[in-house]
Amino acid sequence: MDLLSPSSSFADPHPRRSWWGWGAEDEALPDSECTALGALVPGAAETPLPVPGIADLDLPASRVAAPSALGHLMSDAPEERAGHTYGKAYRDVVRALYRDLRPAPDLVARPRSEREVTDVLDWASDADVAVVPYGAGSSVVGGVEYRAGLHRGVVSMDLTGLDRVLEIDRVSRAARIQAGVLGPALEDRLRPHGLTLRHFPQSFEFSTLGGWLATRAGGHYATLHTHIDDLVESLRVVTPAGVNESLRVPGSGAGPSPDRLFLGSEGTLGVITEAWMRLQDRPRHKASATVFFEGFDAALSAVRAISQSGLHPANCRLLDPGEAALAQVADGGRSALVLGVEAADRPVDGRLTELVELARDHGGLPAPTGGEGGDAAAGTWRSAFLRMPYLRDALARMSVISETFETACTWDRLPLLVDTARRALGATVRKATGAEAMVNCRLTHVYPDGAAPYFTVIAAARRGSEVAVWDDIKAAAIEVLGDLGATVTHHHAVGRDHRPGYDRQRPEPFALALRAAKQVLDPAGILNPGVLLDPADRPGTARGGSAPG
Structure with missing residues (x-):
C-alpha cells in the first residue's frame, strides 16, 4: 500500500466539480450525514444549510463583454462565473451557501495556448479589466477572489486548458510541462516513462502545477524536498511587459534567481505558463x-x-x-x-x-x-x-x-x-x-x-x-x-x-523592490490586484466612462 500518494487511477478522471465546496460534487456528504456529524458538536445547528443550485443564484450583471476577437475564449455563463468566484476557504464555502456571490467575475477566460494568454492580458491592460489567474481554485486564503473594486471589470483566467506534458528528458529526469495540468493527469502522463513529480498536496486531485508554483505549495514530503520550489529547473511566465523564461540548468549562482521572483508571486506579477520540472524514478x-x-x-x-x-x-x-x-x-x-x-x-x-x-x-x-x-x-x-x-x-x-x-x-x-x-x-x-x-x-x-x-x-x-x-x-x-x-x-x-x-513579516526594503517589480511587469495593475500588494500601488488610471466591449 502506498500511504503517501493518492490512488494511481481514478474511477472518473473528470469528476464534476462542486461550484460551492471542496472537490467532486458527488463526494459531498448528504444531509443525513451532515446532521449526524453536527450532532457531535455541542451548539451546532439542528439542520444543514441547503446547497443552492446555480439557478437559485442572483449573480450581479456582468459589467464587461468579451471583445469579438476573444469571444471564443470567454464566457459569462452563470455556472462559470459562480464556480470561479471563490476559492475553497471556510469563509468561501459559507458565503456560497448563503448565496453571496457579489465578488463574481464578469467573465471567465479559458485560454488554450500561451498566445491566447498574452491576448487576454493585452486586452485587459488596455481596457482596465482585472485578470485573476485561476488554476483549479483550491486556494484557502482568498487567492482567487477579486476584492479591489477599482477596475471596470474582472476576468477569471482559468488555465486548465494548458494541460500538456510538452517534452520529457529521460536522461536528465526532467519534463517541460504546461501550468494548467491537474495533479492526476500529470502523474498519468509521466507513469509510462517510469517517472513521477512526486508532489502530492492535499489538494492534488483539484489543483494544477501552475497553482503549486504560484503559491510555493508544500507536498507530501515531510523532510528534504518539502516545497515545489525544490523541484523547479526553470519557469516560463507571461507578463504584460513580456515573456520571462529562465535558463534551464541544474543550478546557478548568476545573481538573484529569476525563478524565485515568480515562485510564490500568486499571479500578481505574471502568469506561469510552463515549467521544466525535476522528476524522479517511481518508488518501488x-x-x-x-x-x-x-x-x-x-x-x-x-x-x-x-x-x-x-x-x-x-x-x-x-x-x-x-x-x-x-x-x-x-x-x-x-x-x-x-x-x-x-x-x-x-x-x-x-x-x-x-x-x-x-x-x-x-x-x-x-x-x-x-x-x-x-x-x-x-x-x-x-x-x-x-x-x-x-x-x-x-x-x-x-x-x-x-x-x-x-x-x-x-x-x-x-x-x-x-x-x-x-x-x-x-x-x-x-x-x-x-x-x-x-x-x-x-x-x-x-x-x-x-x-x-x-x-x-x-x-x-x-x-x-x-x-x-x-x-x-x-x-x-x-x-x-x-x-x-x-x-x-x-x-x-x-x-x-x-x-x-505578510505585511508585518516582509522587510520594508523587499516591499519596495516588490512594488517596483509590480509596476514594471504589470504597469496597468491588472494582475490579481490585492495579492501581496495593495491595488493602490499601481499607477493611477482613468476611471469612468462606459464599460469596454
Missing part, C-alpha cells in the same frame, strides 16, 4: 509505521531527533491527542507519529527501523505491523487526511467553524507557539460564541532547525455569524504568529486573507 519500495506517545512534548523531542538524523523520512506527521482522535488513529489521550519511507532502487525496511528506534528512545511505542506495505494506523490516517475537506464542508452546513491554519518556526520556539496558539484561539472562540473550541495541532513538515505546525479549530457558531467568527479566529492566529516570530504561512500562501501577517 515503501514502508510505514505509527508510533504512539503518552506526552506531546516527548513526541516533539522524538520528531526533532528524527529531523536532525539525516534519515529523511518521506512522511513524518505528528498528531497531537485531539488530532489523532479526530483521524481515528489513536485514543486515550495519546499522540501519534506517522512515519513513511520510500525508494526506487533499494529496500527501505532498515531505514524505517532506525527511525522507529529513534522514536523509541524518546518514549515512543510502535504500533504492530509496520514495515514494507504499511500499517493499519497509517492507512487510517491517510484516509482521514484525504476526506477531511469534505467533512469541513459538512460542518459548515451545520454552522460549525472548522478552520485550519499553518505556520513554521524554529524548534526552540515551537512548544511556546503551540501552547500560546491553543490558549489564544480558545479564548477567541469563547468570546465570540460563548462555547468551547477544539484546538488541535499536527506537524506536517519538519526540518533540522524547526517544524511546520498545522492547527485545526472546531467550534459551533450561531447561524449567520460563521464568517464573523472565522474572521476573529484568523485575526487572532495571525497576531499570535507575528508576536512569536513564526511565518504567517508555510504552504497555504498569502492570498488576501494573510495580507496583514
Whole structure:
C-alpha cells in the first residue's frame, strides 16, 4: 500500500466539480450525514444549510463583454462565473451557501495556448479589466477572489486548458510541462516513462502545477524536498511587459534567481505558463509505521531527533491527542507519529527501523505491523487526511467553524507557539460564541532547525455569524504568529486573507523592490490586484466612462 500518494487511477478522471465546496460534487456528504456529524458538536445547528443550485443564484450583471476577437475564449455563463468566484476557504464555502456571490467575475477566460494568454492580458491592460489567474481554485486564503473594486471589470483566467506534458528528458529526469495540468493527469502522463513529480498536496486531485508554483505549495514530503520550489529547473511566465523564461540548468549562482521572483508571486506579477520540472524514478519500495506517545512534548523531542538524523523520512506527521482522535488513529489521550519511507532502487525496511528506534528512545511505542506495505494506523490516517475537506464542508452546513491554519518556526520556539496558539484561539472562540473550541495541532513538515505546525479549530457558531467568527479566529492566529516570530504561512500562501501577517513579516526594503517589480511587469495593475500588494500601488488610471466591449 502506498500511504503517501493518492490512488494511481481514478474511477472518473473528470469528476464534476462542486461550484460551492471542496472537490467532486458527488463526494459531498448528504444531509443525513451532515446532521449526524453536527450532532457531535455541542451548539451546532439542528439542520444543514441547503446547497443552492446555480439557478437559485442572483449573480450581479456582468459589467464587461468579451471583445469579438476573444469571444471564443470567454464566457459569462452563470455556472462559470459562480464556480470561479471563490476559492475553497471556510469563509468561501459559507458565503456560497448563503448565496453571496457579489465578488463574481464578469467573465471567465479559458485560454488554450500561451498566445491566447498574452491576448487576454493585452486586452485587459488596455481596457482596465482585472485578470485573476485561476488554476483549479483550491486556494484557502482568498487567492482567487477579486476584492479591489477599482477596475471596470474582472476576468477569471482559468488555465486548465494548458494541460500538456510538452517534452520529457529521460536522461536528465526532467519534463517541460504546461501550468494548467491537474495533479492526476500529470502523474498519468509521466507513469509510462517510469517517472513521477512526486508532489502530492492535499489538494492534488483539484489543483494544477501552475497553482503549486504560484503559491510555493508544500507536498507530501515531510523532510528534504518539502516545497515545489525544490523541484523547479526553470519557469516560463507571461507578463504584460513580456515573456520571462529562465535558463534551464541544474543550478546557478548568476545573481538573484529569476525563478524565485515568480515562485510564490500568486499571479500578481505574471502568469506561469510552463515549467521544466525535476522528476524522479517511481518508488518501488515503501514502508510505514505509527508510533504512539503518552506526552506531546516527548513526541516533539522524538520528531526533532528524527529531523536532525539525516534519515529523511518521506512522511513524518505528528498528531497531537485531539488530532489523532479526530483521524481515528489513536485514543486515550495519546499522540501519534506517522512515519513513511520510500525508494526506487533499494529496500527501505532498515531505514524505517532506525527511525522507529529513534522514536523509541524518546518514549515512543510502535504500533504492530509496520514495515514494507504499511500499517493499519497509517492507512487510517491517510484516509482521514484525504476526506477531511469534505467533512469541513459538512460542518459548515451545520454552522460549525472548522478552520485550519499553518505556520513554521524554529524548534526552540515551537512548544511556546503551540501552547500560546491553543490558549489564544480558545479564548477567541469563547468570546465570540460563548462555547468551547477544539484546538488541535499536527506537524506536517519538519526540518533540522524547526517544524511546520498545522492547527485545526472546531467550534459551533450561531447561524449567520460563521464568517464573523472565522474572521476573529484568523485575526487572532495571525497576531499570535507575528508576536512569536513564526511565518504567517508555510504552504497555504498569502492570498488576501494573510495580507496583514505578510505585511508585518516582509522587510520594508523587499516591499519596495516588490512594488517596483509590480509596476514594471504589470504597469496597468491588472494582475490579481490585492495579492501581496495593495491595488493602490499601481499607477493611477482613468476611471469612468462606459464599460469596454
